[in-house]
Amino acid sequence: MRREQYTILFTTNPGIEDIAADEIKARLRASIEEVRENHGRVIAKVREEYLDLIEELRSIYRARIVLKRGGICAEMTCLRDLAQIVNDSGVHEYLSPDSSFAIRVNRAGSHEFNSMDIARVAGDAVIEAAVRYRGFRPRVDLDYPSIIVSVDVIESDVIVSLELSGDLSWHRRGYRIYDHPAALKPTLAYAMLILSGISDKDSLLDPMCGGGTIVIEAAYMLENSRLYCLDKNPRHISGAKLNAMAALVQNRISFFVGDATKLSRYIREVDVIVSNPPYGIRLGSPRQVKRVYSEFIREAVSITNKSIVLITPDYDFVKKSLLDNGWRISHERVVAHGNLYPHILVAKP
Ligand SMILES: C[S@@+](CC[C@H](N)C(=O)[O-])C[C@H]1O[C@@H](n2cnc3c(N)ncnc32)[C@H](O)[C@@H]1O
Structure with missing residues (x-):
């Protein structure tokens, strides 16, 4: 038929x-x-x-x-x-x-x-x-x-x-060679990039990039943007490079080992930051979580021109940090991620 x-x-x-x-x-x-x-x-x-x-x-x-x-x-x-x-x-x-x-x-x-x-x-x-x-x-x-x-x-x-798609869900993209323990779903990475309002030629940084999902999805979407993937763990950066190779976009992305709480040491300015910071529990004590988040956000706003998009279950604290640094929240939504319901926050200067 x-x-x-x-x-x-x-x-x-x-x-x-x-x-x-x-x-x-x-x-x-x-x-x-x-x-x-x-x-x-x-x-x-x-x-x-x-x-x-x-x-x-x-x-x-x-x-x-x-x-x-x-x-x-x-x-x-x-x-x-x-x-x-x-x-x-x-x-x-x-x-x-x-x-x-x-x-x-x-x-x-x-x-x-x-x-x-x-x-x-x-x-x-x-x-x-x-x-x-x-x-x-x-x-x-x-x-x-x-x-x-x-x-x-x-x-x-x-x-x-x-x-139509057999039993293999399309969010398990073929490029996941390195399986980061807290990887973001590529569908959510795509959604965050759309919400960031990024356009081709804007530079993009994921300062806690893990296995590189966000920058790899960005490489599929954007032809001319400079893309940066930074993580403090060298093992994850090696994994992100492997994933980018599998996705055939490794030449489009620059990879760095570095600390997101000291961003301005590595990058002078970017247009857009899109990131999936570790969910609180992985960073240790609540005091430690707040310290990392607030230092990271202070550094992020100092180098970013257009927008910062974060997915986090600690949205109240992250929003307050962004507002305290003089930025505004232009969009917020709840999404399902595993068994959690983190918020995607879009912040603008
Ligand atoms: C939730 S994971 C990111 C996963 C990534 N979106 C993916 O799909 O693979 C958070 C990452 O933040 C990194 N991280 C934690 N603290 C950091 C810091 N101070 N500077 C840079 N990276 C950090 C961790 O090593 C971890 O890879």
């Missing part, structure tokens, strides 16, 4: 759905149908000729072709309606006698049934549709399926979709 236009469900980091929607709209010439804030979901209509570009998006985890949407109630007997929705989805068109499939379930809300019940009913409905409409019985293969059928049951909403 060939169609001109596909409805695609994109998943992203909760808290940056608007940034993902802007990227999807701009890069894929898509029309946005729905942005589910704080749920990490964007639904858009994408024309067939743009589907190949989905892999290049920097702000999304996964993409799925939506086959069918519907609604069900919460009781066990309502699973009959789920079976009907899967049966009507046209999923059989994507199967062949040699192919296999697996069901992946995302469930949220209170229902009498659980995810295993959904998977069982949806799996049977896929087989039944293939037997009825195509005359063969497809194989189930949970490890290496030819296609992955996703069934989302979020409260009473049902979405049946096909995974």
